[in-house]
Amino acid sequence: MPRVKQTGRNMLFVIAVVSVYLALVISPTDSTADSSYVAAVYEHKVILNPGPRTPVSRHEALQHMQKNLDIYEEQAARAAQQGAQILVFPEDGIHGFNFTRSSIVGYLETIPNPQEESWNPCTEPERHNNTEVLQRLSCMARRNNLYLVANMPDLQPCPLKTSPSSTCPPDGRWQFNTNVAFRSDGLLIARYHKQNLFFEQSFDTPPEPEVITFDTPFAGKFGLFICFDILFHDPAVVLVEMGVRQLIFPTAWMNALPLLDSVQFHSAFSLGANVTLLSANIRNDQRIMKGSGIYTPFSATYHHAWKGDPEEGRLLVARVPVLEPLEVKQSAAKEVEAGGVESASSVATDSGCCHQDSCDDHSPDLVHPSHPTFISFMFHDPFTFVLLNETQGDVKVCNGTFCCRLQYRWLLQDHKELYALGAFAGLHTVDGRYALQVCAVVRCAGLDQNSCGQVVEEAESKMDFLLEGNFDTKCVYPSILTSRMFLEQPESLQKAPDGRVTMKHSNMKGGLVTTCLYGRMYHLDNE
Numbered sequence: 001m002p003r004v005k006q007t008g009r010n011m012l013f014v015i016a017v018v019s020v021y022l023a024l025v026i027s028p029t030d031s032t033a034d035s036s037y038v039a040a041v042y043e044h045k046v047i048l049n050p051g052p053r054t055p056v057s058r059h060e061a062l063q064h065m066q067k068n069l070d071i072y073e074e075q076a077a078r079a080a081q082q083g084a085q086i087l088v089f090p091e092d093g094i095h096g097f098n099f100t101r102s103s104i105v106g107y108l109e110t111i112p113n114p115q116e117e118s119w120n121p122c123t124e125p126e127r128h129n130n131t132e133v134l135q136r137l138s139c140m141a142r143r144n145n146l147y148l149v150a151n152m153p154d155l156q157p158c159p160l161k162t163s164p165s166s167t168c169p170p171d172g173r174w175q176f177n178t179n180v181a182f183r184s185d186g187l188l189i190a191r192y193h194k195q196n197l198f199f200e201q202s203f204d205t206p207p208e209p210e211v212i213t214f215d216t217p218f219a220g221k222f223g224l225f226i227c228f229d230i231l232f233h234d235p236a237v238v239l240v241e242m243g244v245r246q247l248i249f250p251t252a253w254m255n256a257l258p259l260l261d262s263v264q265f266h267s268a269f270s271l272g273a274n275v276t277l278l279s280a281n282i283r284n285d286q287r288i289m290k291g292s293g294i295y296t297p298f299s300a301t302y303h304h305a306w307k308g309d310p311e312e313g314r315l316l317v318a319r320v321p322v323l324e325p326l327e328v329k330q331s332a333a334k335e336v337e338a339g340g341v342e343s344a345s346s347v348a349t350d351s352g353c354c355h356q357d358s359c360d361d362h363s364p365d366l367v368h369p370s371h372p373t374f375i376s377f378m379f380h381d382p383f384t385f386v387l388l389n390e391t392q393g394d395v396k397v398c399n400g401t402f403c404c405r406l407q408y409r410w411l412l413q414d415h416k417e418l419y420a421l422g423a424f425a426g427l428h429t430v431d432g433r434y435a436l437q438v439c440a441v442v443r444c445a446g447l448d449q450n451s452c453g454q455v456v457e458e459a460e461s462k463m464d465f466l467l468e469g470n471f472d473t474k475c476v477y478p479s480i481l482t483s484r485m486f487l488e489q490p491e492s493l494q495k496a497p498d499g500r501v502t503m504k505h506s507n508m509k510g511g512l513v514t515t516c517l518y519g520r521m522y523h524l525d526n527e
């Protein structure tokens with residue numbers, strides 16, 4: 001068990017701002033309309049050390065990091081001018097990436113634990129040596145009078161105070177990929193060590209998952225996590241299940257269409273978990289890193305650069321509603337025992353995810369595939385597909401007992417574009433192990449069915465649809481991605497107590513690239 005810790009369109013240079021409403025879920029009298037705050041995220045084109053695998057002196061490391069911090073300084077001032085109360089910078093944005101365990105040493109600072117010590121690096125710089133980056137970030141928060149979250153590398157001596165019995169790394173020190181949060185007067189209020197590393201040679205996995213939140217006077221509680229963490233249970237789902245509704249997410253996200261592009265998946269997480277996600281990404285075209293946003297369950301303010309756009313930073317600022325903590329609910333299934341499976345109870349029964357045992361007993365649907373199926377790989381996973389080549393249809397495809405159904409009607413059918421409905425239930429094992437149940441409608445890359453599941457970014461065809469799957473998890477993340485990286489908010493979304501999730505949408509504005517219901521079977525990750 002993790003320990004719980006608490007502290008405190010297609011034009012160049014255009015920001016896509018999409019604000020649509022889930023009319024079905026939100027009533028006009030919703031209390032969240034009462035209070036709001038202004039959030040900002042900065043997508044940063046990180047200035048890299050050209051030789052990250054060669055150790056450098058502290059002086060050289062600082063000279064490098066000051067270049068990125070100079071840009072942070074400008075952006076913090078701009079954010080403050082626009083009224084931002086909280087500003088988030090991306091993962092790796094100060095130091096960069098591709099270090100080895102020893103080449104990063106000059107970049108490390110020992111970040112004091114804010115739960116043990118109250119320290120304002122800006123006003124008390126002498127208290128801890130070798131903390132120039134912390135001091136600069138703290139002064140940035142203080143000067144601009146905003147809460148600030150940034151990511152930096154942390155060096156902790158072994159044994160760890162918070163986990164004295166854990167085995168030391170062979171070189172006797174812990175090195176963590178770390179988020180730090182500062183109050184608007186510069187006080188260091190939270191420190192979170194990344195749990196789910198993505199091939200980061202320079203860092204250690206914390207011996208125990210950390211669940212870290214901090215409080216603000218304008219919006220209550222925020223939770224912290226980092227990049228690859230968003231795909232796993234700890235700490236992301238732990239925070240959600242604790243009722244934390246506002247999550248801060250520095251990332252260096254490498255886009256992976258058709259299902260895991262930044263804006264697509266990050267907005268899907270926000271919608272599926274019914275939380276606000278402040279997502280700040282790196283901009284680095286060579287590494288396919290781009291796409292940041294301020295996502296709430298009702299709106300998305302995001303930026304996703306398109307081919308040919310200049311490789312540069314982008315500040316996003318948006319006023320968003322305060323999300324009050326939801327009552328941590330008991331199993332929603334109880335409410336329906338009398339009602340039977342047909343009573344697709346409305347969405348408001350729970351806050352997204354569930355523990356493994358509360359939703360694993362539904363009766364498998366009858367399987368009668370009326371259309372020929374084929375297998376094609378999508379991001380290394382063998383999806384079972386059916387083609388959507390009629391002018392309208394009601395098709396179903398299964399992978400084992402997991403079934404996906406699509407009712408569709410083309411509004412605009414470009415016959416040079418092939419589409420398919422795919423289902424996958426199984427363990428994804430390339431670049432990470434995570435168990436999935438996914439229903440996805442994709443535009444295939446070509447007219448050959450073997451191209452279904454490959455990367456496509458543009459489309460003309462539009463359909464009205466209802467997509468449904470019978471999931472064995474309540475953690476299902478829905479998304480609609482249209483041509484050139486634009487998001488649409490589903491018209492309606494329903495989760496039934498038996499695990500069925502239904503997404504309906506009509507009158508699409510853009511051509512359909514992918515729509516999916518991305519279910520995470522966290523409890524099967526280690527099987």
Ligand SMILES: *[C@@H]1O[C@H](CO)[C@@H](O)[C@H](O)[C@H]1NC(C)=O
Nearest residue numbers: 050052053097098099286287
């Ligand atoms: C990161 O390091 C690896 C191993 O040395 C190298 O192959 C790769 O090109 C580097 N990537 C970047 C973006 O520097």
Ligand SMILES: *[C@@H]1O[C@H](CO)[C@@H](O)[C@H](O)[C@H]1NC(C)=O
Nearest residue numbers: 124125126127128129130131
């Ligand atoms: C900081 O470093 C200086 C010089 O090495 C040393 O004299 C001083 O005691 C150190 N201060 C702290 C708080 O560790």
Ligand SMILES: *[C@@H]1O[C@H](CO)[C@@H](O)[C@H](O)[C@H]1NC(C)=O
Nearest residue numbers: 274323347348349350351352
């Ligand atoms: C999502 O949150 C809103 C507002 O906080 C609430 O009214 C709604 O019932 C929640 N929806 C779900 C599916 O839990």
Ligand SMILES: *[C@@H]1O[C@H](CO)[C@@H](O)[C@H](O)[C@H]1NC(C)=O
Nearest residue numbers: 371372373387388389390391
């Ligand atoms: C759609 O594809 C199926 C399977 O390849 C084929 O049997 C059917 O004739 C096609 N229908 C149309 C309208 O092209």
Ligand SMILES: *[C@@H]1O[C@H](CO)[C@@H](O)[C@H](O)[C@H]1NC(C)=O
Nearest residue numbers: 375382384399400401425426
């Ligand atoms: C899903 O389909 C793949 C490919 O056909 C198959 O290997 C796998 O066993 C299926 N999964 C389930 C849960 O039946």
